[in-house]
Amino acid sequence: MRTDNVKRWARMAQKPLMLAALIVLMAFLAPGVFLSRSNIASILMAVCIYGLMVCGTIFPLLNGGIDLSIGSVGALAGSICVLVTLRYNSSVGGTVLGIACGLAAGILCGIFNGFISYQFAVPAFIVTLASKNIIYGIAQNITGMNTILSLDSKVMNWIGTGKIAGVNFTILFFLFIVVATYFLLNHTKFGRYTYAVGGNAKSARFSGVKVNLIGISAYAISGFTAALTGIVLSCFNRQAVATQCSGYDGDVLVALVVGGVSLAGGEGTIQGAAFGILLMGILNNAMVLLGVNSIYQDLLKGVIVIIAVALDMYVKNKGNGLSRNIWNRARRSAVNS
Amino acid sequence: MNTLLQMIGIEKSFSGVKVLKGVDFTVGEGEIHGLMGENGAGKSTLIKILTGVYPGNSGVIRMNGKEIFINSRSDAMANGISVIYQELSLIPTLTVMENIFLGQELTFGKVFLKKKEMHRRAEQLIEKCRFDIKPDDLVETLCVAKRQTVEIMKSLLLNAKLIIMDEPTASLNAAESENLFKIIRNLKSQGTSIVYISHRLEEIYAMVDRLTILRDGAVVGVLPREQIDPVTVVRMMIGKCLDCAEHTVHDAASEAAVLEVTNLCSETLLDHVSFRAYGGQILGIGGLVGSGRSEVLRSIFGLDHYTEGSIRYNGEALPRSAREVSRYGIGLVPEDRRNEGLIPLLNIVENMALPNYDQLYETAFVSGKRERQLGMRGIESLSIRPGDPNIRCINLSGGNQQKVVISKWLQRKDLKVLLVDEPTAGIDVGAKAEIYEIMRRLANQGCIVIVVTSDVEELIKIADQILIMVDGKVFQQMRNENLTQDDILLAASRIKRKEPDHAN
Known part of the structure; x- marks a missing residue:
């Protein structure tokens, strides 16, 4: 029992420790710069935009699905938001309507993904890979492949760059969404059902859980946060373009997986995912600060992701004999000979 | 009989707790050796040590008198020991031939497959064992019983001298089990030894030459065939005599709740199933696997669609979705507890x-x-x-x-109603008794309890009313009074003792 507790603590503390180690290391390698207020703000700004996506996309993953369409949804929602806003001459009401339309589009995209995936039992990977193209296509059409500037909407500009008590609104908003996701996952029936469906959909159904409804809602949430990301990005850049957010899906999945969310469903926490986001953000920042040549940055990032995930799986499986541990094997064959 | 396998003084601890305390276990050549014990008695641990899943802490393993060291599954195979697990380890999308040769393919120069040769060898093997499969059958199209024979073939191809079968009949129906027994006897006659692990006493009596019984990590007895009888075995296994008290039939009170199933039909199987279950009673549904027992429960719970008929609780029609039915106060304990x-x-x-x-x-x-x-x-x-x-x-x-x-x-x-499908499959004797007690307590509180079970002994022991299903129809409903296992088994095979030629 005691060793179990120690193990549990070790597992829980593992990610904060990794993060702390990285921070201490960087504080020594880049003294004065890394821990400066402006650098911390720039790290947070860099992660908080796609971090919004992570908070929603964790839901389909916990259900045992995946959402690859989030980048396109971000592009579509940003474009719709800017187009509607411009149509109403960037008035406050017009901007609010634009944001609402963008979010609605995101939710609809999510419902579409979820509906196809659950009602026709199509693997989520395929559905969202295809819908990624469909949604990107729509975004291209409505923008005519132009970059659409939106310089005059006060609301949008404030969302992009406004500050509350000296902290960027975007960062605060991200923190708020993380807390809201934590609450949704841990303190609502919906959260309980999400873990149940991901753990074993069949027995969840046998317990009277509406599996399809939970599943489709998860995609709707994922679409919603993807749209939020797209809109916030458009506010920040003061423009919308069909290619915005492209590549975010990869970053989001990396942050989730590094944060310990299982691709098989049923396992993972938003706290873990938040650590994943921060870890990747600090890593990117560190490579820039240390002057790592940009041709090595992607390579290094990939290697670090693999090390982080392999380590996580190793610790997780050590106790249950699932680990294919080379040391163990070597020891066994030594005994045998 | 020559001794094939000898395990002497095997000990094993998990984090300080001794789970095997010096177990001796011997299997003769061409012997069917039973291994019984409650869950947690150490059966699986012993088998896992024998097959290299765990290392033992101490003890000696000998094959044909020569000491061997087993540190991995491949060591076990190399020494002619193979296991057929409850969860079959076949690859469903490959053919029978591809599966049995998996990892031991015949090749030209270690690269190219000798497909014709493998096909011929597979055919020979099938013929020799008189199995009813073809080398090119896809494993996913085979029923569980046939998949098991594929597993057995895989072992035979490795020249296994000792095959360990862990609850092989757990998911087989009566006819399939009978077929498996034939195969096992056939293997025996060809000199292969079998270690047969089962919770089902009747199989052990029918099959084994000797029986080793484990309790709390130690051997409590090795019985030769003629000394094996139910009372002794159960007493040795649980260390006390099970209360074999007379069964009392509980009658329903006149104001008791009633679940009424009328003319239930489904597209594929159920054929005008009608019965009533009353609060305060346990209704047991018996019959062969595939006779529609589980489907009745699933229909009541709203999981299976039914085309005709009605299901009413105190005259009120039940909703037709699992969610609504469960919110209404009806619970289902499914057969496959791990997956469902x-x-x-x-x-x-x-x-x-x-x-x-x-x-x-x-x-x-x-x-x-x-x-x-x-x-x-x-x-x-x-x-x-x-x-x-x-x-x-x-x-x-x-x-x-x-x-x-x-x-x-x-x-x-x-x-209001608890539906239980195979309540005690794979569960040890002690926990079984507790589960029976729970169900009885629930019935005494006025609930309706409906139990589906393949275990005839269990059916007679717990049910007040017994319903036998055959081919999707209710064959007979009886009050559980002076019934014997014979009555049930005969009914499940469409023979009514009292009215012989009246078929539903």
């Missing part, structure tokens, strides 16, 4: 609370405290062990997992 009954990664509390959130919290929000209280209540009332509500259900023993599944429904305040 539990969420293995969630803990005891979360599993128990799952169907009860509508009663636990009025709003969409949960607080955790009430869940915990409910979990502790469930753990205490059914004495689930270990009693730590934070343990993930995957780490519980089969009996305790089953208690969690039952307890899920017992926590509903308005539970």
Whole structure:
């Protein structure tokens, strides 16, 4: 029992420790710069935009699905938001309507993904890979492949760059969404059902859980946060373009997986995912600060992701004999000979 | 009889707890050797040491008198020991031939497959054992019984001298089991030894030459065939005499609740099934696997669609979706508890609370405290062990997992009907008795309990009314009074003792 507790603590503390180690290391390698207020703000700004996506996309993953369409949804929602806003001459009401339309589009995209995936039992990977193209296509059409500037909407500009008590609104908003996701996952029936469906959909159904409804809602949430990301990005850049957010899906999945969310469903926490986001953000920042040549940055990032995930799986499986541990094997064959 | 395998003084501890305390185990050449014991007695640990899954702490293993060291599954195979697990380890999308040669393909120069040669060898093997399969059959198209024969062929191809079968009949029906027994006897006649692990006493009596019984990690007896009898075996296994008290039939009170199933038909199987179940009674449904027993339960629970007929509780028609039926106060304990009954990664509390959130919290929000209280209540009332509500259900023993599944429904305040499919499959004798008691207690509280079981002994022991199904029809309904196992078995094979030629 005691060793179990120690193990549990070790597992829980593992990610904060990794993060702390990285921070201490960087504080020594880049003294004065890394821990400066402006650098911390720039790290947070860099992660908080796609971090919004992570908070929603964790839901389909916990259900045992995946959402690859989030980048396109971000592009579509940003474009719709800017187009509607411009149509109403960037008035406050017009901007609010634009944001609402963008979010609605995101939710609809999510419902579409979820509906196809659950009602026709199509693997989520395929559905969202295809819908990624469909949604990107729509975004291209409505923008005519132009970059659409939106310089005059006060609301949008404030969302992009406004500050509350000296902290960027975007960062605060991200923190708020993380807390809201934590609450949704841990303190609502919906959260309980999400873990149940991901753990074993069949027995969840046998317990009277509406599996399809939970599943489709998860995609709707994922679409919603993807749209939020797209809109916030458009506010920040003061423009919308069909290619915005492209590549975010990869970053989001990396942050989730590094944060310990299982691709098989049923396992993972938003706290873990938040650590994943921060870890990747600090890593990117560190490579820039240390002057790592940009041709090595992607390579290094990939290697670090693999090390982080392999380590996580190793610790997780050590106790249950699932680990294919080379040391163990070597020891066994030594005994045998 | 020459001794093939000798295990002497095998010991094994897990984190300081001794699970095997110096076990001696011998198997003769061409012998069918039974291995019995309650869950946790050490059967699986012993087998896992023999097959290299765990290293033993101490002890000697000899094959044909020569000491061997088994540190991995491949060591075991190299020494002619192979296992056929409950969960079959075949690859469904490959053919029979591809499966049996998997990892031991015949090749030209270690690269190119000798397909014709493998095909011929597979055919020979099938012929020799008189199996009813073809080398090119896809494994996913085969039934469980045939998949098992593929597993056996895989072992034979490795020249296995000792085949270990762990609960091989758990998912087979009577005819398939009979066929498996034939295959086992055939193997025996060709000199292969079999270690046969089963919870089903009747199979052990019918099959084995000798029986080793384990209790608490030690051998309590090795019985030759002629000394094997039910009372002795059960007493040795559980260390006490099971209460074989006379069964008393409980009659329903006149104002008791009633579940009325009328002319239930489904597209594929059920054919005008009608019966009534009363509160205060346990209705047992018997019959062969595939006779429509589970389908009746699933239809009541709203999982299977039925084309005709009605299901009423006290005259009120039941809804037709699992969610609504469960909210109405009807619970199902499914046959496959790992895949349908539990969420293995969630803990005891979360599993128990799952169907009860509508009663636990009025709003969409949960607080955790009430869940915990409910979990502790469930753990205490059914004495689930270990009693730590934070343990993930995957780490519980089969009996305790089953208690969690039952307890899920017992926590509903308005539970009216409990449907239980194979309540004690793969569960040890001690936990079985507890589960019977739980069901009886529930019936005594006025609930309707409907139990489907393949275990005839169990049916007679627990049911007040017995319903026998054959080919999707109700063949006979009887009051469980002076019934013997023969009556049940005959009815399941379409023979009515009292009215011989009246078929439904």
